[in-house]
Amino acid sequence: MSSAGPQQPERKSSRRSDRGLRNLPGFTTAAVVFLLIVLLGAGGAAIAKWNQSGTVAIAITAGAAPTTSPTPTPTPTVPPAGPGNIVANPVIAARPALMNPETVTCDANGNSGKYTVNWASDASGGISYVVSIGVSDKNYGSPQSQTVTVNRANFNLDNTDAAYGLYILRIQPMKNTVVAGDPVYRTIQHKKMTQQCLYASPNDRSPLGPFSVNAVPASTAATNNVLNVSWTALAAGTQYVVSMVSVDTPSSFGAEFTTSTSSATLTFPPYQLDQWGSPTNGGSFNGEYLLRVIPMNQGKAGDPVYKKVFYKAYDFRVENFQHQY
Known part of the structure; x- marks a missing residue:
């Protein structure tokens, strides 16, 4: 007579089979290894998927210092030629050579009041000199001036007691009559018994x-x-x-x-x-x-x-x- 009872022995038989597998030598070890393989495989897939979807990758080498590129030295911009711009090989007008005031002599013709003034010549060419004498320190006389093309000039000073005193001599060299050099100054000592050239300060005499x-x-x-x-x-x-x-x-x-x-x-x-x-x-x-x-x-x-x-x-x-x- 058939009934649902015969299936109970089948479940018991299945449980007995499971117990039999667990009792087999090496079953537990094999199961653990299988689980590790599955887990590691899934993890590797996950890491591969993260790398594919990542937007930034950073590589670091242990022990290596990061390299920095030096800032390039800028190339300076040289100002163009023009007023006020300092440029290479500028055009500078040739000027007369510097004069040494110590080389200026004042030769008197006795006590006549006549003087011949001499100085070192400039051999560069195109040189002229504006030579002038002002009034005396006693405010006597009138200014005198002359332009010469040689290194010599003659002046006459009055030979009187009122005219005796100190006079300032100025020699202004010029190149081609338009380019001014540096002037020099001397003091003419005009006295009845003494005539000579002395030092004169150039300050405030322009x-x-x-x-x-x-x-x-x-x-x-x-x-x-x-x-x-x-x-x-x-x-x-x-x-x-x-x-x-x-x-x-x-x-x-x-x-x-x-x-x-x-x-x-x-x-x-x-x-x-x-x-x-x-x-x-x-x-x-x-x-x-x-x-x-x-x-x-x-x-x-x-x-x-x-x-x-x-x-x-x-x-x-x-x-x-x-x-x-």
């Missing part, structure tokens, strides 16, 4: 009036390459010749121009910078310069004023300068 110049860097920034220059404004119609020339740079740099204003801006080539952006003295324009400003009015020259300019890294400054003989 025929165009007292003249001064001020020059200062435009800022204190380490990379500043601009120099502001100003000077005394003289009578209407006066023009000013501004010259800047290098004196110890590897190459010749400078500028020269004429202006009717009382100031100018001088721009040097920018400093060459190192990889950190700091100025260096690597440029052929870094060094010392001589600044000269001279007033001119209707062909008459005043006295020039000089300044020494230092254009060096962390040393951009200006000093007073006067030629020593």
Whole structure:
């Protein structure tokens, strides 16, 4: 007689079979290995999928320092030729050679009041001299002036007690009658028994009036390459010749121009910078310069004023300068 009872023995038989598998030698070890394989396989797939979907990959090598690319040294832009721009091989008008006032002699013809003034000649050609004598220290007499093309001039001073005294002699060299050199001064000692040339200070003796110049860097920034220059404004119609020339740079740099204003801006080539952006003295324009400003009015020259300019890294400054003989 059939019933649901016969299936119970089948379940018991299945459980007995499971127990039989577990009792087989090495079954537990094989099961563990199988599970590890499954888990590691899934993990590898997950890692592969993350790498494929990732947007950033970072590679780090243990023990290796990161390499940095040095900042390239910028190439400075050299100012174009033009008024106030310091450029290589500037066009500077040829001037008469510097005169040494110590070489000027004043030869008197006895006590006649006649003097022959002599000085060293300039053999460069095209040189003339404006030679003048002012009134005495007693305010006697009238100014005298003459232009000569040789290194000699003659003057007559009155041979009287009222005329005896000290007279200032000025010799202004000119090149081709238009380019002014530097004047020299001497004192003529005119006395009844003594006639000679003595030292005379050049200060405040310019025929165009007292003249001064001020020059200062435009800022204190380490990379500043601009120099502001100003000077005394003289009578209407006066023009000013501004010259800047290098004196110890590897190459010749400078500028020269004429202006009717009382100031100018001088721009040097920018400093060459190192990889950190700091100025260096690597440029052929870094060094010392001589600044000269001279007033001119209707062909008459005043006295020039000089300044020494230092254009060096962390040393951009200006000093007073006067030629020593």
